[in-house]
Amino acid sequence: MKSIQVNNIGKSYHQIPALKDISFGVEKGELFGLIGPDGAGKTTLLRILTTLLIADKGTATIEGSDVVKDYKTIRRIVGYMPGRFSLYQDLSVEENLKFFAAIFGATIEENYHLIKNIYSQIEPFKTRKAGKLSGGMKQKLALSCVMIHKPAVLFLDEPTTGVDAVSRTEFWEMLRDLKNSGITILVSTPYMDEARLCDRVALMQNGKIMNIDKPQRIIENFSRRLCAIKTKNMYRLLKDLQGFQKTNTVYPFGEFLHYTAKENDIDMKEIIKYLEQKDHEGIEMREITANIEDCFMELMNKN
Amino acid sequence: MTRFKGFIIKEFYHIFRDYRSMVILFGMPVIQILLFGFAINMDIKDARIAVLDNSKDVVTQKIIQKIVSSGYFKLTENLSGTKDIEQSFKNGKLKEVIIFEPDFTKKLYKDGQANIQIIADAADPNMANLLVNYSNAIITDFQKELMKSQNIPFQIIPEVQMRYNPDMKSVFMFIPGTMTIILMLISAMMTSISIAREKEMGTMEVLLVSPLKPVQIIIGKVVPYVFLAFINAVVILLMGTFVFGLAIKGNVVLLLAESMLFVIMALSLGIFISTAANSQLTAMMVSLVGLMLPTILLSGFIFPIENMPLVLQWISNAIPAKWFIIAVKGIMLKGTGISFIWKETVILAGMTLFFLAMSIKKFKIRLE
Structure with missing residues (x-):
């Protein structure tokens, strides 16, 4: 069983197609990248997979559960970090983390090992309000918050947009660590250079997947001088x-x-x-x- | 349960850390009560009057004294002729002129009839009406005393009683009214804004993709405001009692219970608004224009419903505040029990259930 399986998904907004016949599968423990510019359909696809939108056609399963029928099951086992996710600005770092642990019925203590590498970097600022954190620290906290309930599959929508180069590199290192602990990660990004950090990528444009492969293979297949x-x-x-x-x-x-x-x-x-x-x-x-x-x-x- | 507790704790953080919420929650009730209580006061006190006494005898002096000593009026001028009347009205803040005809006492005892003319400044018609009524009452009172001392038999004297609010003090009007507005505002507006904020900030997406049920999210949003609105209701009643001398005749527990029912009704209305509004601004505009205006205008708080055109009277039945004000006035002023306001209570409860059901039905488990 694939961790994420997408079959012929299509979605339109007021007759304007956002996704056209998308199909792909993601293995357990794979770090899979959706690479494409703004408007390629990445966010729509992520929202369909996280049960927030219903596709016009096609089916998708997460860990064997259907995204429409079994949405309740899926909402228990996934972690989702939306693109404009800004945490609760008026809550401190620690309060944010506690809240997200609480709504999933988890505690910080029991899953601390999962986020230790990430959270330890921002822990010195744990009484600071989330609104006062830098972009990079915010993303680290957001990642901690969606990881704290030990999800089986992680969906990240443009997590490095608006983050400085150093923090971006750090962020990807964290994703590699998480992947190594067996979590399936689906991440979208408009930055092409981040593709090489994924196990496999899907290159998206205008609601279609143009190519799916290992980044290395995609490069090798480049046909011209x-x-x-x-x-x-x-x-x-x-x-x-x-x-x-x-x-x-x-x-x-x-x-x-x-x-x-x-x-x-x-x-x-x-x-x-x-x-x-x-x-x-x-x-x-x-x-x-x-x-x-x-x-x-x-x-x-x-x- | 830990889920739910975590959610409520978060809501309290939001409220207590946002100074604007705090001002609306705790500043506004106090300011509104004081404003309505002191500024928009319909009570008559020290209204300026002038007297044109053409006879200047014992009886007229007695009547003038009685009028002035009532506390409602303040004698500011003694006019010397009819021609001064117009000028005095134009000059100053004069509200009323009382004119005694010449040989007042003589005529009174000889003919049994003497005339007093009252001229009021009807630029403010309500005020003029009140003043004339007050003056009339005082004069009639004087006449009664006079008749008694003269032992005139067979007299029919209408005795008017202003029941439940004998001094016709407006404090009894505005405390229920202000309470209604404030509870409505806090409950409906604040909840709808706080849900809309989650949508605006993108946190609603995360909440949706969590094991929290729609009911849990809704109730989690509501509980802190139930608590805060209750505190507000108590503060308003305390201010009414200690600042404005309002005596609550009925059962305070019943009064608070009705208030809670109204609060929960307003909260479910707020949630209902937020299921449609996607931004804080929309939520606020809808709450203010769609709820506050009808609440103020059509609830009978300021304008009597009986005097409205028939269509508006029908519409007023759909305004929850109308039923709440009837119930609250009943308990506060008449001391009625639940047996007399069960109809209002049932209507409010029905509205609550309706809005709650609609909200839960309309609450989107997805983004569209």
């Missing part, structure tokens, strides 16, 4: 490359442009020559391996 290009005038470089007839795709990526040509066996020198003709200075160009975002872009173009 990819170049990173940089010159002194990046804006003109982008325009010029977009106007170049042999260009397949070109995207800004950090301080470089990521470039693929229409033919994979194109000679690099040809591109450099073209750029020199256009009076570009300080041309830097090298071949690189793709990352998830490149794969995402490629999949998007295919669809």
Whole structure:
């Protein structure tokens, strides 16, 4: 039995489709990522799986329980951290944790070992109001709160949105720890770079899953040669490359442009020559391996 | 049970840590009672009057003295001629002028009849009416005494009694009314806002995805306010008694029990509102406009229901506050027992059940 099983789920809001025929399964103890930009349908999917919304079509089970019929059972065994979950701002760190333990009929003491690694970092501030915590600390507390009743499956909706880079890294380390203790985790994120931290990911766009695989495999399956290009005038470089007839795709990526040509066996020198003709200075160009975002872009173009 | 306890503790934290809730909960009742009690006072006290005494004899002096010593009036001017009347009204805060005709005493004893003219400033018609009635009463009283001393036989004197509120003090009007408004406001508005806040902050999603049942969430929200509203009811009654001299004639326990029934009714109404309102602002607007105005205008608190157009009289039957005010006035002023207000009690209980059932039915176990 899969921990999470989704079959042909579809959902529309006022005739506008938010999810189209979504199917996938998540193994027990797997850290599964839903990767996609805003509006891809991640939140809707998570809400259907946490029994908060009813799908128009399709079925889904969590630990063997149907999300519509057995919603009461599911609500006992899952932990859910919504995207705009802001805890109770006027309650202190400890009061928040106590409250969430209480409504699940648990106590902090009995499950302390589950959250020890996370909570110990914010425990020095346990009398501070949740509203006065930094973004990173808030997310740690929120994670502690949804973990305190020892859920079998954990749903996290964009837990790292609005959190600084250091806290994001820490947060993912915590998720790995939780996964290692046998909890199934379904996490959504708009940050492509976080995909490599998942066991498997589903790349979502416009309510559809474009690809499901291990992050490494997705990268390996990237079919084209990819170049990173940089010159002194990046804006003109982008325009010029977009106007170049042999260009397949070109995207800004950090301080470089990521470039693929229409033919994979194109000679690099040809591109450099073209750029020199256009009076570009300080041309830097090298071949690189793709990352998830490149794969995402490629999949998007295919669809 | 630990679930439920945890929930209630949390609710109390919310209330006690939000200074705005605290002001509404404990500041407002006191301020409203004092406002209604002192500022919007319909009682007559020291109304300014002037006298134009054309005869200046023993009897007129006696009548003037009697009027002034009643405490309702304050003599501010002695006019010398008819032409001064208009000017005096325009000049100052004069409310009434009393005019005695010339040779008042002589005419009274000779003809058995003498005339007093009362001119009131009817820019404020209610006030003018009251003043004229008061003056009339005092003069009639004087006449009675006079007749008694003259031993005139066969007289028919109507004796008017203002039962249950002999001094017609408005404190008896506004204490039940204010209590109704405050209990309504605290119960309905505060609960609907507090549920809407959970929705707004995204915490409702987490509560839904927990083993808590809808009933537990609803009752958990309500219990703290039942407690606080009870304290408020007691505070209002204590203020009425000690600040405004209200004497509760009936059974205090019954009075508090009726109040609790009304509070629970208002709470279920608040929950009902919050099942529809998704933001704190909507919840507040609906409670204020949809509940407060009808409660103030159609409950009979300020405007007598009997004087309303028939349609409004029908509508007033749907206003819970109307029935509560009838019950409370009965207990407070007449000392009636449950046997006389069972109808109101049943209506309130029925409304409570209706709103509770609707709320539980409408309470969404999901987000849509």
